[in-house]
Each structure stands twice: as structure tokens, then as C-alpha cells.
Amino acid sequence: MARSNFKFYEREYPYFLTCSVVDGVDLFTDQRISQIILNAFVHMQTKMEIKIYGFVIMHNHIHFIAESKNLSEDIRRFKSFTAREIIRYLESTNRSILLKRLKRGKRNHKKESTYQV
Numbered sequence: 650m651a652r653s654n655f656k657f658y659e660r661e662y663p664y665f666l667t668c669s670v671v672d673g674v675d676l677f678t679d680q681r682i683s684q685i686i687l688n689a690f691v692h693m694q695t696k697m698e699i700k701i702y703g704f705v706i707m708h709n710h711i712h713f714i715a716e717s718k719n720l721s722e723d724i725r726r727f728k729s730f731t732a733r734e735i736i737r738y739l740e741s742t743n744r745s746i747l748l749k750r751l752k753r754g755k756r757n758h759k760k761e762s763t764y765q766v
Contacts, residue, residue, distance in 0.1 A: 663702055663716035668728060670709045671765045672754035674747065676735060678708050685734045686711060689727055699723050732766035 670676050677683050683706050690713075693699045697717070704713035717723045739748050751764040 661716075663700065663714050664720060665712070665714050666724065668711045668724075671751065671756075673709045674750045674754065675708045676747065676766070677706050677711070681738060682735055685731055685738065689731050689734075693723065693727060697723055697726070728766075732764075735766050736764050 677686070686706055690701055690704065693715075694701055699715055699717040699720070702714040702716070704711065715724075736748075736751070738744075739751075748764060751766060755762065755765040
């Protein structure tokens with residue numbers, strides 16, 4: 650997902666968040682990719698002590714309302730995990746067109762990876 654600089658100043662309030670796929674690639678129309686997001690939300694709530702009050706998964710972005718003691722770090726971990734899982738899924742199913750788009754959309758500062766979600 651695209652780079653962000655989440656900064657949260659109030660810890661006792663939920664935040665409305667948006668995570669977008671790089672270059673607007675329509676990844677979330679694939680039900681298996683959407684399931685990766687849903688599984689990550691469940692994990693966040695049960696293992697990371699983050700509260701998710703609501704969410705919507707659109708074709709190329711996600712909106713959700715969340716609260717956590719360390720929301721910035723939790724969102725970073727969520728985005729990192731889901732990006733790795735999505736790329737793993739795309740590679741295992743030979744989705745070369747989507748992988749090419751994620752490779753082309755990769756930002757220059759992402760030296761350690763081939764793709765950027």
C-alpha cells in the first residue's frame with residue numbers, strides 16, 4: 650500500500666483511516682485478496698489489542714475506524730503483513746499483469762522490495 654506518515658496525537662480516540670493501493674490498482678476486487686485483509690483485521694483485534702469499529706473495502710482502497718495504544722506502529726505492521734501476503738498470493742497464482750503494475754508503481758525509496766502494494 651502507498652507510503653504514509655501516520656502520526657497520532659490523541660491515544661484515547663478512534664481514528665478514521667484510509668489505506669490505498671499504489672497507483673490505484675484494483676486489487677480488492679479479488680475475493681481472496683479481500684479475505685487477506687479481513688483475516689488481518691481479525692488478527693489485529695484478537696492479538697494486537699486494536700479496536701476496529703467499522704471498515705469498508707473498496708476496489709483499490711480501505712477505510713476503517715480504529716483505536717490502539719500504538720496505532721501508528723499497528724498500522725505499519727498491518728500494511729507490511731498484508732502487502733507481503735498479497736504479493737505472495739499474486740505470485741503463487743501467476744497474476745503477472747497485476748504484479749507488473751505493482752512493480753511499475755513501486756516508489757524509488759523502496760530499494761529492498763520488487764513490488765509495492
